[in-house]
Amino acid sequence: MLMAMAAAGAGLLAGGVPELTRTPGPDAPPKRPSRRALKAARQPLRDPGYAHGPLHPLRRPVHSLHDLTPAAPPNAVALTIDDGPHPRWTPMMLDLLAEFRVPATFSLIGEQVVQFPKLVERIVASGHQICDHTVTHPLNLPRLSADQIRDEIGGAHDRIAQTARVAPRYFRSPGGAWSAQIMDTATAHGMICIDWEIDPRDWARPGRIAITDRMLRARAGDIILCHDGGGDRSETIQALRTVIPALQGRGLTFVAL
Numbered sequence: 323m324l325m326a327m328a329a330a331g332a333g334l335l336a337g338g339v340p341e342l343t344r345t346p347g348p349d350a351p352p353k354r355p356s357r358r359a360l361k362a363a364r365q366p367l368r369d370p371g372y373a374h375g376p377l378h379p380l381r382r383p384v385h386s387l388h389d390l391t392p393a394a395p396p397n398a399v400a401l402t403i404d405d406g407p408h409p410r411w412t413p414m415m416l417d418l419l420a421e422f423r424v425p426a427t428f429s430l431i432g433e434q435v436v437q438f439p440k441l442v443e444r445i446v447a448s449g450h451q452i453c454d455h456t457v458t459h460p461l462n463l464p465r466l467s468a469d470q471i472r473d474e475i476g477g478a479h480d481r482i483a484q485t486a487r488v489a490p491r492y493f494r495s496p497g498g499a500w501s502a503q504i505m506d507t508a509t510a511h512g513m514i515c516i517d518w519e520i521d522p523r524d525w526a527r528p529g530r531i532a533i534t535d536r537m538l539r540a541r542a543g544d545i546i547l548c549h550d551g552g553g554d555r556s557e558t559i560q561a562l563r564t565v566i567p568a569l570q571g572r573g574l575t576f577v578a579l
Contacts, residue, residue: 383500383515388543390514390579397542398577399569402518404429404455404494405525405551407441414559415550416448422566425578426450427516429494432457432478434551439485446486451578453492454478454513459552464501475507492516492579516579518547524558525549533561538568545579 384390387400403426406412412428419426428445430452435442445452456474460466463474475493483489493508494516505515522528522536533548540546548558566576 383495383498383505383517385517385519385545386543387545387577387579390516391577394543394577395575397574399540399542399574400545400579401426401576402429402453402494402516402545402547402579403427403550404547405431405459405549407434407438407445408551408555409438409441411550411555411559412438412441412445415555415562416444416450418559418562418566419450420448422570424566424576426576427453427492427579428550429453429455429492430478430482430490431455431459431551432474432481435478435481435485442482442485446488449578451492452482452486452488452490453494453516453579454482454490454508454511455494456496457481459496461497461499463495463504464499468503468507471503471507475504476511479511479513516545519544520546522546522548522558522561524555524561525552527554527557530557530560533557534564537561537565540569540574542574 387394387398388396401424403415406415406428407430428450430442430445432454442452454475455478456463457477458474460474463471466474479490479493490513492515493511493513495504498517500515500517508515520537520540522533524533537546537548548562549555550558570576
C-alpha cells in the first residue's frame with residue numbers, strides 16, 4: 323500500500339496515510355521516509371496497532387470504521403466531534419470523555435484553532451485524534467473556486483499542525499458536502515476524507531431525548547457524528563452521558579479514527 327505524506331506549514335509531516343483518490347502507477351515507488359521525518363510524524367496518541375491497516379483506493383469519503391481500519395475490533399465504533407474548539411463546550415466534552423475513558427476524533431475549524439490554541443493542545447494531550455474541518459466552515463465548499471477550496475483545506479491543515487505540533491490525518495467537509503476537487507485537495511495534503519453513519523442532528527438542538535435515541539441506533543463499525551461547537555451543546559453533553567455507557571453496555575467499544 324502506498325502512503326501519502328504531506329508537509330504541514332510548521333515543518334511537520336502529516337504521517338503515512340492511504341491514498342484515497344489516486345492509484346500511482348508501477349513506476350512511482352513509495353519513498354522511504356527519513357528517521358527524522360518518521361519522528362516528526364508520530365502522533366502523541368495511544369495507537370491500538372490496527373489504525374493503519376490496508377485501505378483500498380476509494381473515490382468517496384469513508385462512512386464506516388471498518389472501511390477505514392479493516393483490522394479494528396469487530397465491536398468498535400468511532401465518536402467524532404465537530405466544529406470546535408469552543409471555550410465552553412470543548413472542555414466539558416473532554417471532561418466527559420475522560421470520565422468514561424473514551425477516545426474520540428475532533429474535527430477542528432482553523433479560525434477557532436488559532437483563537438483557542440490551548441484547547442487544541444489539550445485535545446491532543448488527552449490522546450484524541452484530530453481532523454481538518456476547513457478554516458471557516460463554509461457549507462457551500464463544493465461551489466467555491468479551486469483556489470478557495472485549497473485555502474480552506476490547506477489553511478486549516480497548517481493552522482492545526484502549527485498549533486497541535488501534529489498534522490491532521492483526516493478531513494471532513496462541512497455539512498458532508500463533497501466534490502472531486504475537495505477530495506483531491508484533502509488527499510494532496512495527506513488526509514483521508516471521512517463522513518459518518520450516525521447523525522443525531524444535534525446541531526439543530528432537537529432535545530436531549532431525540533439526540534439520545536438517534537445515537538443509540540449505532541451499530542458496530544459506525545462512525546458517529548456530534549458537535550462541541552456551533553452553538554449551545556448542552557443537549558449533546560447530556561445525551562452522551564446516557565449514550566456512552568449504554569453503547570458500552572451493549573458490548574461496543576469506542577476507538578479514535
